[in-house]
Amino acid sequence: MKKNVVIGFIGTQLDARFGAERWERWRPTVALGMHEDFVVHRMELLIDMRRGARLAKQIAADLAQVSPETEVCLHDTYIANPWDFESMYGALHDFCARQSFDPEHEDYYAHITTGTHVAQICLFLLTESRHLPGRLLQTSPPRARQDVAGAYSIIDLDLSKYDRIAQRFEQQQQEDRSFLKSGIATRNAAFNTMIEQIETVAIRSPAPMLLMGPTGAGKSQLARRVYELKRQRGTVSGAFVEINCATLRGDGAMSALFGHRKGAFTGAVSERAGLLRSADRGVLFLDEIGELGADEQAMLLRAIEDKRFLPVGSDREVCSDFQLIAGTNRDLGREIASGGFRDDLYARLNLWTFELPGLAARREDIEPNLDYELERYERSTHQRVRFNVEARERYLRFAMSADAQWPGNFRDLGASVSRMATLAVAGRIQVDGVDAEIARLRRLWRSADAPAMAADVDFEALLGERVAELDRFDRAQLGDVVAVCRRSRNLSEAGRTLFAASRQTRRSTNDSDRLRKYLARFGLSWSDVTVS
Known part of the structure; x- marks a missing residue:
């Protein structure tokens, strides 16, 4: 059977009783030795001996009287200001570091009834972080005057053990994942697994995230949803700043990303903050990051690592604490081999890499996305359009078949639904409209495929x-x-x-x-x- 070990402060207020009347008053530390259903084998008690040596001696003697089986260990702990968080946390952290905890043979309890509120908070933090590998112990005074032992309760900070809390966590996770998927009940197992990982990373990590996938696979939309989830959870407070790096060319690329000072070059009539500074405390989404030039890549790497960079024409660095999401439809590994992308920047981006499958690899998700596209059309045009049953079945049969190539992925699907909805008579997409759209898609895809x-x-x-x-x-x-x-x-x-x-x-x-x-x-x- 494991031994129970209690760690806590001797309370200079609640425990401070002397004389015969002390046995008529509730003293939290002494009362811990009075519970028949909770045997304390050892107490590790902290107190500043210069101020409390007499009290410590009295508490140790009284514990020996009420609980002879309890070993009392006194620790002379000097804290200049017990209400100063840094001093208190440092002292308790050092105390825990010096202990030889043996969880296999001992159960540990942090007594949070005595000590300042700051001490109680620090004990909570050290227990939650497992620096003190135990549970919290809360004691309370008795309701009846003749009962000096009072009551105690044990608080286990392993939240997975609390069913209702675990259910709330699970429900929140499901809501977050649905949010990232724009509320679409996707059926593709690989995509759902990827979304679960993205949800976890988005909440827990500020590290860069790399979204890979073909054009139209939804990288931009997913990046914005990640930002909105981070903002909901309070991990970012700034703006979402998005740029397609393929649009950055020549001297303007540096200025657009890093800003410039007034007069830095011809035409620089005023200072420009740049995208990185605009994303301070927010999220910067660099789509098609493989299109960046070598100089921009080098400056971006330093900005990611140090959160500092030089605007064009300036000799003074500026700071921006942005979180980065990068997108690309290129194989960056091949780009590195050909010299088109820096391997050190790729290593920095490659901590969290997620590959978004194209629509052709998620054919089971075409049906729920079909409904989503109709809803989006309704929001943008304020016109409600629906398929009749036969038309819907015919379109889905084609869309989910091997004949449907979807080279533009969800952009192709969105454009297709928009065309059918626009041409629909009286808000109903009929079979003839579906047949015309299928023929149109076949022509478009044959034309796009011809050069290769x-x-x-x-x-x-x-x-x-x-x-x-x-x-x-x-x-x-x-x-x-x-x-x-x-x-x-x-x-x-x-x-x-x-x-x-x-x-x-x-x-x-x-x-x-x-x-x-x-x-x-x-x-x-x-x-x-x-x-x-």
């Missing part, structure tokens, strides 16, 4: 002398495979695109392995067909 067909593949550069062994059928098939690979960010995405139809009927959906084996037939690897 087999005719663009240089087979001699790719295969060398082996090109002579390639017959016409293989040339057409391999050419299309290579074109898809070059449009895709990685092997998995290319495999999903190439085998979208057949994967629906197979138990195994390891498309990347299937693609790898196909390329190996021609002595090729992923890097052979994608690195120019």
